[in-house]
Amino acid sequence: MTNYLDFEKPLAEIEGKAEELRAMARANEGMDIEKEAAALDKKASDLLVSLYSNLDPWRKCMVARHPDRPHCKDYIAGLFTEYTPLAGDRNFADDHAVMGGLARFNGRPVVVIGHEKGNDTKSRIEHNFGMARPEGYRKAIRLMDLADRFNLPVITLVDTPGAYPGKGAEERGQSEAIARATEKCLQIGVPMISVIIGEGGSGGAVAFATADKVAMLEHSIYSVISPEGCASILWKDADKMKEAAEALRLTAQNLRELGVCDQIIKEPVGGAHRDSIAAIGSVGRALDGMLDQLKNKSRKQIRDERRKKYLGLGTKGLAA
């Protein structure tokens, strides 16, 4: 069962019609509908291509948040072997919004860390919708330290609406935890690669995505604030999220132009959620390429270049 997004309604209608025809044909022997159904299929696939080759920023947000989009755990299952989750911040708790541990990528030991949003009500609650608390960032810090000590590359998979705005999270130092995680990203002397697989929500994303290479899936987003939040502050009207999404320049394409994103990973036609396996495969190839670009660099070189990259950000604006 496909979960259609609002803007995919015309597509849903065509696909529904084709489905209906075929169901009718199954019920009435001898009824020849295949030609008609095939025409509808063609129409649907053309529409899909045109819809997705021209997504406006707000539509991108919806695709990036699509419930069927492959999540962190899907990428870990598909791309890594011997994934060994490591839990806890040694202080307070284990944050289930953040997955992480040791694993092998193409046979090579790495540390992998990511936000997991969950994909049904139960797992979404368990993972707190991918919104980490201080424990999550502190777990990530611990894992980055581990990677640094044993010379293992760090791969992060970013998919979060943002850090959790809760009472306990604030009391336990949400800001400090995020600041320290970002600091750790900048301190480690091993390759650090991030892929924004869905939503890169503000500081909660920066804490994982301050990396040598930041790749973004074609329809992922990365922003200082959600379009809804921005709309309610600057437009004083949460319904102006389309305008806000436009103004914030939060698409992978905009971020590539601004130098924040190093590489865009193409998604299957119709978005990663229409073909998870293909999307996961593309991410795997991109990771492989990025790791390759970072090999044979000394610890110092890697750290210095990472810092230089961030210091140098912001020299490029968008073309008028």
Next chain:
Amino acid sequence: MNWITNYVRPTINSLFSRRELPENLWTKCDECGTMLFHRELAAHLNVCTSCGHHMPITPRARFNALFDGGVFTEVKVPEPIADPLQFRDQKKYTDRLKAAQKQTGEKEAMLVATGEIGRTPIVAAAQDFSFMAGSMGMYVGNAIIAAAEEAVKLKRPLILFSAAGGARMQEGILSLMQMPRTTVAVEMLKEAGLPYIVVLTHPTTGGVTASYAMLGDVQLAEPGALICFAGPRVIEQTIHEKLPEGFQRAEYLLDHGMLDRVTPRAKLRDELIGLVRLLLGLPPAIAADLPAPAAADDSAPDDAATPEAAAPKAEPAAASAKPAAKATKT
């Protein structure tokens, strides 16, 4: 007041700039409602004399009170590209910027300066909440990097006063990127073995708290300052609960182990001098060497009779009411 600026060095003339001239001579304390005369308020660094409520203070007024004799040299901040996203909400970002510049008389939301406190050379940076809520965009990021580079070059500690509603949305992802950028600046200080002291002032929130403002070697805060990542309203909307009294205020954070000290503004200067000298292994500052702090001057109401006396009152070295004499003192 024009005659004064002719005598005073540009770096210390700020007290006479237009923004410091109150249209309205009285300010109502937003905590206790007491009406405070502007001279009295300035003499107490914008702290209510009735209830101790800390009101916002501009970076220039703060530096005038912080640095010995009110003397400091501004550090030049590299200019970022203007309006990188061509951002427009109900207004154009460039128009909002211009309005803030006009209203504050400042170029941007952070001031960086070098000077001495208690004869101890430092670099200081202060965020200006009155300039677009002190929001952190590329300029603020550049300012913090410039401050750190200057501190490393001069081998001095950096003292940073934070005040911000968070990242500047109008610079989109580039404002968010100031989190890692400013963190690189903090790393420079750490690697050079230089103290980095943060004074969190009201309010410090969002991406600012979640980067350079929480990475100090020593974390101080002014009383009553709101310090948080997510603001109280957002949290209440998320958890549908009323938050406890004093939640996310400086004292609350101190109780929860998130700060080293909460220090009233009047005592901040002495405390910073002490901390910096302790961290640098220097002997204690000699009290006799220090200019008399302005806040200790109780004769304010008498002097208020002559308008010329008003401005110098806010300065620590206000021993003399003659600005011309004072400017040449140091």
